[in-house]
Amino acid sequence: MSVVTQSRPARTAGGRASQARPRRRVSAGRVGRVLALLLLAVMVLFPVYYTVVGSVMGPGDIASSPPSLIPHVLTFDNYRGVFHAIPLGRQYFNSTLVAVTITVAQVVCAVLSAYAFVFLAMPFRRAFFALFMLTLMVPWEAIIIPNYLFMAEHQLRNNYLALMLPFLAGGFGTFLLRQSFRSFPVELRDAATLDGAGHARFLLQILLPLSRPALASVAIFVFLSAWNQFFWPLLVTDSPKMQTLQIGLSSLNDAEQANPGLILAGVTMALIPTALLVALGQRFLVRGLTAGAVR
Amino acid sequence: MKHRLSRTLSAGTVALALTMTVACGSSSKGSDAAGSTNAPGADALNSGPVTVSFWHAMKGANAEALTALVDKFNTAHSGKITVKPTFQGSYDDTITKYKAAVQAKQTPALVQIYDIGSGFMADSGQTIPAQSFADLDKMDLADIQPAIKGYYSRGGKLQSMPFNSSVPVLYINKTAFAKAGLDPAKPPANLDEIRTAAEKIKSSGAAKFGFGAAIYGWFFEQLTAEAGKTYCNNDNGRTKRADAVTFDDPEQVKVLSWWKGMVDDGLATNTGRKTDDAQAAFKSGTVAMHLESTGALGGYITAAAGKFEVATAPFPKIQASDTGGPIIGGASLWIGREGHSAAEQRASWEFGKFLLEPANAAFWHTKTGYFPITKAALNEDIDKQWVAQKPQFKTAIDQLAATPVGVPTQGCLLGTMPQIRALVENALESVLTSSKDPKAALDEAASQAKALIDKYNSSVK
């Protein structure tokens, strides 16, 4: 059993064949490429630089005219200021709770439905699947008004339920996991059935452990979308204690215009989890995002 | 891949078409707006302890001052009334949330609503006019600043309890003024004088720009009132519900063309709609004259410390012959009727009355920089000391005292006022940033406003 790996070779960014190629000599083209990359890097990374460096600048540096590009005095006042301006800790907690709950729920829902689509006999399978795909076609913004009214009518505004409920299931995860489950070797499944494994055992002990990359892709994708939501939390929350980090950043932006350093300190802190995900989870992420396209 | 996705797509379209045919109009009836507006007497409180849910939009120092006042009230009424304040976000959030609460039948007993939400609240049928309580108690409301009382009245009856009020003034960079050879003791009093002063400031290099203010509809409302003109018909909506705005006065057009001329000639800078950006321009010394509420005074003095001196002058008139004055801004407290017991209603009124007491009004004024609601508050010792420390505030007090009370300075009462303010901002912005004719821009705003008002009025009836 342990010999079985993904039937497809993993497509890591860049391709590993390139590493094996013998190094070429330094050529004019290569120097040009490096220069172009460095120039682009300066352009692309400048906002990142400004975010981090600006967050440790005092008003004398950042809010002066002309502005400084390097801090003359290092200060961490901005970081303290953020906590004074918004309940950042609480909003961090809100964002985490909401995004993690949504991620877990969506992964569970997607596993169940994808399993049903792939491994079980189902009446009206095509119609049901089309229904799932339809959910991907309806822009959330087009149905945001009735959803808002639903929350207002049921007194769910400023409630975690309002932030979570609509997103506990999604078509994307089902679509992606279905793709992954379909490539699962039939022989393995038959062998498991012969061993007397029921659906639960097959799913939990064989299928899921072997589908970890796909599960990770779904989880990271769902987590990022949930974490980054803006329009919906803006509508259904107004007390700062119930707001998510994204809305917190927006109110920092509204309230602290005179002190960009403080806003940037908030951004820097809000960036930490996603920056880590991008740094560590890139491989799964790319695969998840491109599944169905690069094939 | 291709095949499957296109089929999914068409399946989606079919399902959509189905949904379309299923959808058909059936609507629920709105609840009746009318009802008893009788205010309960003091005996309503005899039925045992009562809690007043109180929604507000105050934060920072304002929230701290409010909490102190609530605590004082709760201690004084211990065992009988508990006011429970909850912060609801911005003014806009509060009114949005209030609408949602009406839908869910969960409105607060007392709610703080911004000035331009007054028309909506008066139409909502959800509240009891403060006047009903005052009449019942035979309470004299004459001590409330007339301009403030006027703003929150309809048909001569006070609708809500005035609470936090502010007025706009002309802020001046005294240092730049002196450098340009201008006399800060004789500040410009109308738009043309601001232009003349701006020319001197610019040519002397005392500041980069002579003038700068946010594209903020409030200033247009103020200037209209300063000119003694109405903003909407039916006496600014005070005698009868207004059904159109009155933007056709040449003086109003002049506001836009003057502003455009200032920007085009490099005498003023346009920082857009965000008040923060305009404030930053004044704080950094980039602009020497600036329109803003008295509420910004404290921040300006702090920011200017060591760089320049801040002075204030009365809010400008459009032209020298104008006879009007500024309108009050801020927010007031509305007492809920629908869904609230007589005890809650009465307790809310008691809290509103408490806030009007001179000592409390003076406390509020000095802690927050909002305008004192009653004349008596100005005579409190803490108030006198505070004004002595911030002489710039004196301008606002004198200005309000000199304001003629009348229809123009009461301001316009319209249920769609927030949206109409945005339309005026659109008009001003389009004039400043394109070659749009000021008169055409205002006409367009007026016709868009008409559509909004008609729709609103048809939903009230």
Next chain:
Amino acid sequence: MGRERLLSLALLLPSLAVFALFLFWPLVRTFRLSTTGQDLFGRANRSVGLANFKAVLHDPEFTRVLGVTAGYVLLTVLPSILLALLLALLLQHPLSGLRVLRSAFAMPFAYSVAAASVVFAALFNPAIGIANYLVTSLGFAPVDWLTKPGTALISIAITTIWMSLGYNMLVLLAGIGGVDEQLYEAARLDGAGTLRIAWSITIPMITPTLFFLVVVDTIHALQSFGQIHLLTRGGPTGHTTTLVYWIYHTAFANGASDYGTGSAQAIVLLVVVIAVTAIQFGVLERKVFYR
């Protein structure tokens, strides 16, 4: 029905329940709301037939909103993908020491819409923003980034391009990594240069990835909200009001609660998104190289 069939439906149930309550029912309700008028609190209290649709279609704003929406899609989708393609091609064979650049270029992906918009709002600030400082240091006149009708949409587009660059680049790198190495070897043996290889092998081979990005980025652009809300609130004078922002403006902004008209606009959005996606599949997909 057999046990397995029942089980299969039971497993779909959690998802279906969520979809029914928060997707399909709201979809139906959007259509119903679009034919109603609202009372002061936004409760539907009368049927108005197609009046809301008439109002939307005859609104002079409507044409501008469609124009802004189309302009925004054009200004964001292609530039972002082309720039990402350039990056991906430059990065495809990692040079020693430059490998770290790949992660660096992916950094914008870590920014949420709110985070990126807030940072660019500071950069574009008229008084103390660095954007104008750089522009004026290069000897140009300062730019009214967010306050001028002609430039505001471009400024928002710049923000969006920056934000989506990291993701687009990662996806394209994945696509390029999947290209058969033998094709490159063959081309090299034929004496093809770097540019030529990129143009006649890499790009044709990754057309499915490019197509995927065009579709996904277009849908994203059509749904953009946060950057517009945080940078311009749809202004100046409506010059950055896209369809989604228009819905917000009608139904929620400035204390509005015109859910009827907002729903009619939402249906326009629905039609536009579905039509654009269908057109992309119809036209673009034919040009895509499939393996």
